[in-house]
Amino acid sequence: MEKKIKKLKFSEKLPVILELLQKIEFLIEDEKTGISEIAKLIEKDPSLTTKFLKLANSPFYGFPKRITSVKTALNFLGVNIVKILLIVNNFLELSSKDDFLIWEHLVGVGMVSQLLAKKLNFEDSSTFYTLGLVHDIGLIVEKLSFPEEFEKIREKIKEGKSLIKIEEEFFKFNHSELGAYLMESWNFPAKLVEPILAHHDLKKAKRYLKESAILYLADLLVWAKGIGEDLLFKRDKVDSEIFSLLSLNFSEIKEIFRKMDLFTVEIRTFLNSVLY
Amino acid sequence: MQRLPLSYIKPGMKTFEEVVDANGRVLCGKGIELTEEHIKRFYELGVNFVTVEGHPVNLPWEKTLEEELQALNKRFEGIKDPTLLEIKKILEEFFKEKYQEP
Known part of the structure; x- marks a missing residue:
């Protein structure tokens, strides 16, 4: 699978971000540099900084105070989350208002993942929001790198076929595998890679089963509620262990739907401010 | 609310x-x-x-109860998985409660 992905020419769509990520990597490897150096590197680009801060102030991180500098963001969120936000920003720039529903899905999954993580007492619930934003990165790369194939995939989804099966027919890999591969190639830890790999197939989760289950369920609930309809493809079966794995009962699921409903307006307002 | x-x-x-x-x-x-x-x-x-409190404004993308239930049925068309059908039931309950609110 890896060899097939390597043949893709997706990287041509990502030159700017790859360079920046590489520079950040160098800074991290050099033990003498602190986060101030990383902050300075990002702040060299004022337009990037503005957009980055918009993402860092995303309503669902729920920080008590507004984040007004890259350094504060690095302190609050950590380098890995900041790196993901830079990647997400890059994809937002390559997207347009036409992609609104795709992004509504991503932000929705982020919001619900964070709700679930809080409920399960994970300390780093903001990590889960970020994972949601990036979990379908494979799908976005497919859309950007193979627009013709992607349109055909969309047609087949309308006929009621499973996305994963169609992707495997077209590419010999699916978007979960591609997303995990990309995250790995950008040096993210397994904790942030595995849930992406397993978000449609929990059997692929090894060390991070609960983390993966959170993303898996969030993705499913956002689909079920009809948020981001354009990206919908039929889910025909679901891991029957999912609720017991996360110790959730049906009234708790209903409460999550209620919160999703309440916050849809916030998701949409946020997206209108970051998508052009 | x-x-x-x-x-x-x-x-x-x-x-x-x-x-x-x-x-x-x-x-x-x-x-x-x-x-x-x-x-x-x-x-x-x-x-x-x-x-x-309540539901004072109809936002542009908000559907009526009938439209929500119709879209829900379409999404779940042909699905037989028992867990998915439970999720559908929860959503039906949620929508009905939401539109009953004053």
């Missing part, structure tokens, strides 16, 4: 929960009937959203 952008908030609406500013300061308690002064202050202090 409904969460609304500040631009939709009108005097007379009642807060469903506390209103806090960007720095976490509580500006207004819950169950308070909002006045022009409250709203002016929210604008000055950068409040973006307020959760109010």
Whole structure:
């Protein structure tokens, strides 16, 4: 699978971000540099900084105070989350208002993942929001790198076929595998890679089963509620262990739907401010 | 309850929960009937959203109960998986409760 992905020419769509990520990597490897150096590197680009801060102030991180500098963001969120936000920003720039529903899905999954993580007492619930934003990165790369194939995939989804099966027919890999591969190639830890790999197939989760289950369920609930309809493809079966794995009962699921409903307006307002 | 952008908030609406500013300061308690002064202050202090009682505004993308249930049935068409059908049942209950709210 890896060899097939390597043949893709997706990287041509990502030159700017790859360079920046590489520079950040160098800074991290050099033990003498602190986060101030990383902050300075990002702040060299004022337009990037503005957009980055918009993402860092995303309503669902729920920080008590507004984040007004890259350094504060690095302190609050950590380098890995900041790196993901830079990647997400890059994809937002390559997207347009036409992609609104795709992004509504991503932000929705982020919001619900964070709700679930809080409920399960994970300390780093903001990590889960970020994972949601990036979990379908494979799908976005497919859309950007193979627009013709992607349109055909969309047609087949309308006929009621499973996305994963169609992707495997077209590419010999699916978007979960591609997303995990990309995250790995950008040096993210397994904790942030595995849930992406397993978000449609929990059997692929090894060390991070609960983390993966959170993303898996969030993705499913956002689909079920009809948020981001354009990206919908039929889910025909679901891991029957999912609720017991996360110790959730049906009234708790209903409460999550209620919160999703309440916050849809916030998701949409946020997206209108970051998508052009 | 409904969460609304500040631009939709009108005097007379009642807060469903506390209103806090960007720095976490509580500006207004819950169950308070909002006045022009409250709203002016929210604008000055950068409040973006307020959760109010009831469902006073129909936002452009909001569907009717019939439309929601129709779309839900379409999404779940042909699905036989028992867990997925449970999720569908929860959603049906949720939508019915939502539209019963005053």
